[in-house]
Amino acid sequence: MATNVSEKEARDVVEAAREAEWKLPSFGKQLFLGDFRLDLINPQPRLDPEATERGDHFLGQLKAVLTELADPLEIEREAKIPDRVIDGLKRIGALGMKVPPQYGGLGLSQVYYSKALAIAGNVHSSICTLLSAHQSIGVAEPLRMFGSEEQRRKWLPLVAKDHLSAFLLTEPGVGSDPARMASTAIPAGPEHAAAPVDDDLVATPVEGGYRITGRKLWATNGTVADIVVVMAKVPKGEGHRGGISAFVLPYDTEGITILHRNAFMGLRGIENSVTILKDVFVPEENRIAREGDGLRIALSTLNTGRLALMAIAVGASKWATKVAREWSTQRVQWGRPIGKHDAVAQKLAFIAGSAFGLEAMLDVAARLADDKRNDIRIEAALCKVYGSELSWKVIDELMQLRGGRGYETAASLKARGEKPVPVEQAMRDMRVNRIFEGSSEIMHLLIAREAVDTHLQAAGSLIMGNGDVKAKAAMKAGLFYGKWLPQLAVGKGQNPRAYEEFGPLAGYLRYVERASRKLARETFYGMARWQAKLENKQTFLGRIVDIGAELFAISSTAVYAGTLGRAHPERQEEAVELAQLFCSMAKRRADTLFRELWANDDDSRYRAAQKLLDGRYAWLEEGILDPAGDGPMMPALD
Numbered sequence: 001m002a003t004n005v006s007e008k009e010a011r012d013v014v015e016a017a018r019e020a021e022w023k024l025p026s027f028g029k030q031l032f033l034g035d036f037r038l039d040l041i042n043p044q045p046r047l048d049p050e051a052t053e054r055g056d057h058f059l060g061q062l063k064a065v066l067t068e069l070a071d072p073l074e075i076e077r078e079a080k081i082p083d084r085v086i087d088g089l090k091r092i093g094a095l096g097m098k099v100p101p102q103y104g105g106l107g108l109s110q111v112y113y114s115k116a117l118a119i120a121g122n123v124h125s126s127i128c129t130l131l132s133a134h135q136s137i138g139v140a141e142p143l144r145m146f147g148s149e150e151q152r153r154k155w156l157p158l159v160a161k162d163h164l165s166a167f168l169l170t171e172p173g174v175g176s177d178p179a180r181m182a183s184t185a186i187p188a189g190p191e192h193a194a195a196p197v198d199d200d201l202v203a204t205p206v207e208g209g210y211r212i213t214g215r216k217l218w219a220t221n222g223t224v225a226d227i228v229v230v231m232a233k234v235p236k237g238e239g240h241r242g243g244i245s246a247f248v249l250p251y252d253t254e255g256i257t258i259l260h261r262n263a264f265m266g267l268r269g270i271e272n273s274v275t276i277l278k279d280v281f282v283p284e285e286n287r288i289a290r291e292g293d294g295l296r297i298a299l300s301t302l303n304t305g306r307l308a309l310m311a312i313a314v315g316a317s318k319w320a321t322k323v324a325r326e327w328s329t330q331r332v333q334w335g336r337p338i339g340k341h342d343a344v345a346q347k348l349a350f351i352a353g354s355a356f357g358l359e360a361m362l363d364v365a366a367r368l369a370d371d372k373r374n375d376i377r378i379e380a381a382l383c384k385v386y387g388s389e390l391s392w393k394v395i396d397e398l399m400q401l402r403g404g405r406g407y408e409t410a411a412s413l414k415a416r417g418e419k420p421v422p423v424e425q426a427m428r429d430m431r432v433n434r435i436f437e438g439s440s441e442i443m444h445l446l447i448a449r450e451a452v453d454t455h456l457q458a459a460g461s462l463i464m465g466n467g468d469v470k471a472k473a474a475m476k477a478g479l480f481y482g483k484w485l486p487q488l489a490v491g492k493g494q495n496p497r498a499y500e501e502f503g504p505l506a507g508y509l510r511y512v513e514r515a516s517r518k519l520a521r522e523t524f525y526g527m528a529r530w531q532a533k534l535e536n537k538q539t540f541l542g543r544i545v546d547i548g549a550e551l552f553a554i555s556s557t558a559v560y561a562g563t564l565g566r567a568h569p570e571r572q573e574e575a576v577e578l579a580q581l582f583c584s585m586a587k588r589r590a591d592t593l594f595r596e597l598w599a600n601d602d603d604s605r606y607r608a609a610q611k612l613l614d615g616r617y618a619w620l621e622e623g624i625l626d627p628a629g630d631g632p633m634m635p636a637l638d
Contacts, residue, residue, distance in 0.1 A: 018296075018299060018449070018450075019296070019299075019300065019377065022375055022453075023375070024373065024374050024375040025037070025040055025373075025374055025375065026040075026374060026375040026376070026377070026378055026379075027040040027041050027368075027374065027378075027379060027552070027555075028376075028377075028378030028379045028382060028450075028451075028548070028552060029375070029378055029450065029451070029453070029454075031516050031519075031548055031551055031552060031555075032378075032451035032452075032516075032519065032520065032523065032544075032548050033454055033484075033520055034487070034488045034491075034516050034517040034518075034519065034520030034521070035487075035516070036491070036492070036493070036512060036513040036516045036517075036555075038499075038509065038555065038559075040374060041364050041368065041555065041556065041559055042559045042562070043559075043562075043563070044363070044364065044367050044559060044560070044563045045367045045368070045370065045371040045373075047109070047111060047367070048109070051108070051109045051112070051370075052112075054106070054107075054108065054112075055108055055109060055111070055112030055115070056112075058092070058093070058097070058106060058108060058112065058116065059112065059115060059116060059119065061092040062089075062092065062094060062116055062119055062120070063119060065085075065088040065089060065091070065092055065094075066085075066088075066119070066120065066123045066127070068088070069082070069084050069085045069088045070082075070085045070123050070124065070127065072123055072124040072410070072422065072425075073410060073411050073414065073420065075124045075126060075127075075268065075269040076124075076268055076269075076409075076410070076411065076422075076425060077411065078269075079263070079268040079269060080269055080271075081124075081126055081127060081130060081269045081271075085127065086130075086164075089127075089131070090161065090162045093105070093106045093160070093161075094116070094131060095131075095134060095135065095159060095160060095161065095162065095163075095164070096135070096140070096156075096159070096160025096161065097112075097113050097116060097131070097135060098113055098135045098136075098140055098141065098144070098304075099135070099140050099144070099156050099159065099160040100144070100156075103152055103153070103156035103157055103160060104156065104157035104160040104161060105140075105156065105160035106160075109366075109370045110304065110307060110366040110367075110369040110370045111363070111366045111367060111370060113308075113311075113366075114307060114308070114310070114311035114314070114362055114366050115311070116131075117131060117132055117308055117311040117312060117315070118311045118312065118314055118315030118318070119315065121311070121312045121315040121316060122315050122316075122319050124269060125266065125267055125312070125425075125426075125429035125430075126267050126268065126269030126270045126429075127269070128312055128315075129220060129267055129270050130164075130220075130221060130269075130270070130271070132305070132308040132309075132312075133166065133167065133220035133221045134159070134164055134165050134166075134221060135159070135165075136301075136304050136305040136307075136308040137167045137301050137302065137305040137437070138159065138165035138166055138167050138221065138225075138229065139155060139156075139159045139165035139167075139227050139228070139229055139248060140156060140159050140160070140165065141301045141304060141305075142167075142229050142246060142248075142288055142297050142298075142301050143155055143156060143248065143288065144156070145297070145300055145301065146246075146288050146289045146293070146297050146300075147248075147288055147289075150285070151248065151285075151286075151288065155227060155248055158226070158227060159227060163226035163227050164221055164224055164225045164226050164227075165221065165225055165226070165227045165228060165229070166219045166220060166221035166222045166225035166228045166229075166251070166273075167219065167220075167228070167229050167298075167301075168216040168219045168222070168228055168229065168230045168231065168275060169216070169231045169298055170216065170217050170218045170219070171183060171214065171215060171216060171217055172215060172217050172634075172635065173634070178231075178244055178295050178298075181231065181232070181233050181244055182214055182215075182233075183212065183213065183214025183215070183216065183230070183231065183232040183233060183277065184212070184213055184214065184232055184233055184234075184235065185210040185211070185212045185232035185233065185234045185245055185247065185282070186210060186211045186212075186213075186234075186235065187209075187210050187234060187235075187237070187240050208283065208284060209281055209282055209283040209284045209286075210232075210234070210247065210281070210282045210284070210287070211279050211280065211281055211282075212230060212232045212247065212277050212279075212280045212282055213232075213277055213278055213279055213280070214232055214276075214277050215259075215274065215275070215276055215277075216230070216273075216274070216275045216276075216277070217262075217274055218262060218272055218273075218274075219272065219273045219274075219275055220270060220271070220272050221271050221272075222258065222271065222272055222273025222274075222275050223258055223261045223271040223272070223273045224271045225251045226250065226251055226252075227248065227249070227250055227251060228248070228249060228251050229246055229247065229248050229288070230246070230247050230248075230249065230277065230282075231244055231245070231246055231247075231294045231295075231298065232244070232245060232247065232277075232294075233245070234291045234292070240291060241290060241291040241292045242291055242292060243291055243292025243293075243294070243295075244292065244294035244295045245287060245288075245290075245291045245292060245293065245294040246287070246288040246289065246293065246294040246297045246298070247282045247286050247287050247288065248286050248288055249280070249282050249286055253280055253281070253282075254280070254281070255277060255278045255279050255280035255281070256275065256276070256277055256278075256280055257275070257276040257278070258273050258274075258275055258276075259273070259274045259275065259276050260273065260274040261273055262274065264432070265428050265431065265432075266425070266427075266428030266429035266430075266431060266432060267428075267429055267432060302380075302437055302438070303369075303376065303377055303380040303381075304369065304380070305437050306380045306381055306383060306384035306437060306438075307362070307365055307366060307369065307380050307383055307384075309383075309384050309387060309388060309433050309436060309437060310358070310361065310362045310365070310383040310384060310387040311362060312387075312391075312430075312433060313358055313362075313387035313388060313390070313391035313430075313433065314355070314358045314359050314362050314387070314391075316391050316394070316395060316426060316430055317351070317354055317355035317358050317359075317390075317391050317394045318355045318359065319426075320351050320355065320394050320395060320397075320398040320426070321351050321352045321355045323398060323402070323421055323423070324347070324348055324351050324352075324397075324398055324401050325339075325348070325352075327401060327402060327421075328344055328348055328401060338401075344401060347397045347400065347401055348401075349581060350393075350394070350397060350585065351394050351397055351398060352578065352581070353578060353581035353582040353585055354390050354391075354393070354394050354582065354585075355394065356557065356575075356578040356579065356581070356582050357390075357553050357556075357557045357579075357582035357583075357586065358386075358387055358390060358391065359560070360553070360556045360557040360559070360560035360561070360579070360582075361382075361383055361386065361387070361552065361553055361556045361557075362383060362387070363556070363560050363563070364379075364555075364556040364559060364560060365379045365380060365383050365556075377450060378447060378450050378451070379552065381438075381443055381446060381447045381450070382447060382545075382548065382549045382552050384437065384438065384443060385438075385440050385443040385444065385447070385545070385549065386546075386549040386550075386552075386553060387433075388430075388433035388434045388436075388440065389434060389440060391430060391433070392430055392431065392433070392434060395423070395426050395427050395430050396427065398423055398426070399423050399424070399427055402421070402423050405418070405421070405423070406421075406423040406424060407423075407424055408424065409422070409424055409425070410422035410424075410425060441538070441542070443545075444538070444541060444542040444545045444546075445538060445541065447545045447548070448541035448542075448544060448545050451523070451544065451545065451548065452523065452527070452534075455523070455524070455527055458476060458477050458480035458481070459473065459476075459477035459480070459481070459527070481524075485521075485524070487517075488517040488518075488520055488521050489517075491513050491514065491517055492510070492513050493509075493510040493511065493512070493513030493514035493515075493517075494510075494514065495510070496510075498510050498513070502558055502562065503576065504576055504580055505557075505558040505561060505576065505579055505580065505583065508554050508557075508558060508580075508583040508584075508587065509554075509555065509558055511554070511587055512551045512554050512555050515547070515551055515590060515594075516551055518594065519544065519547050519548060519551070519594075522544065522594070522597055523544055526540055526541075526544070526597075537602075539600070539602045540597065540602070543593045543596060543597050544597070546589075546593050547590050547593045547594060550586045550587070550589050550590040550593070551590065553582070553586050554582075554583045554586050554587065554590075557579045557582050557583055557586075558579060558583065560575075560579075561575045561576050561578070561579035
């Protein structure tokens, strides 16, 4: 049964799990504070020659295996990745791309891991999802980051070679609010009473380990995994810290039942399960890190998982550019190729420019991840939300360009003799990225929390406290803002010659510097206006985050264009042209978001939504036929 918790309790659980300290510099953090630290991403870290050679060799192998063994039409038709494809991926070490060589893996850099996921996604999104779920958030990453040496030596060689893995976190009543987690891990000791979770599911105490009981939903790879990481709540007690904890265990352990394979609008080859754990014994040595560290492990692991979703966005957007160019050149309407018509040309420019900008963001973030000298939690989160949203728009525009052929399935196109371009499949597959690993709405709140972290440290007690607490906090806040606010008045972006080494892109970097300071001021004004109620102004915070994402995107694009031009001088002019195209679109979006911070209809729309929930407009639903019938949207969980 799901645990009933208050809003404050739910927030406190997540707050306790987040990484509170900033031990390394962060470009994203400083950007939101009005401090444009371009030096943190420019020049970009150089790619290690040995890692590059190893990565290029693997990409060649991956392309060969997928070309020879994977038939995307077959995967769509059968809703399953054939064993021959998975066996081929195992043979070349694709399951161990991120596992260090000393544990039997390939040890690829984040840059090349991202390239590999993009290639796999071009063949079929479910292949990319299988690989990403296995090693971006599956067993390998939590153990690599938090596991003991004994755990790494035992489990990593298995998942690097041929053991598929999954991550069991979500529950029917628990998504982004883990405080309500119902799965329990009962440790030894009679003081820990058994807790029923679902009808006949009862956990019992055991000496020397834990008994896990619960129901897990939407476990990607959950129907085919060999090893899993399970999140469950350990009750507090004598000798037990308690809290949400992580455990690694074989998936064939007694008491584990795969109840159902979930089917979705897209990702038709995905192996996603509802899994029941009934009194499953897990030895104490299988617990990853300490009791209560489970959510922290999950949140930290998601950093690279979010970059994996950006890799999918990049691969899809570059593929869309190819399809759009070829189609718009060959399709003739009213006497000339459709790409010559302005309405189509605008879409082509949007698709190509967006593909370049997304690739730039991924390259910058991936190199930062490999370099390990920066904290990339904000950059990774921005990549996830920005990449999933913009790539969805790219695919939507591609659908419009292809017209009826875009809406038609690839199998149908092939059956009547046309090239089987799977645009409708891409639209179905890409849509979930706005939900996977944190919906866009949740991501906005998580990023906003990180973006205002410095403010909360400086003035949190002033905003949230009372009495003597506020009196003491006022002095602390005054010292911080007395120094910080004057720094936001004037900056390098007002110098017409600043960043001139970037040539035609210099103006966009000057804009970012000015806009960064403006964004910091607007954030401060929001805090001053709403104080503790700011956390409820989710649309305002969402716009703050979206502006920061556009500024990060512009910065990355300018930096990446320079890197690309130095590596490939023959492409320098073209890279700058694409960068200018993207930056102009991003700047326009940012300017619109700035205007909408204070000129909007958020309050009236919120009031209307509450009236709708109260049934005021129920008559609007009269005359419709709901094929799902009547009854609750959520099943009873207790």
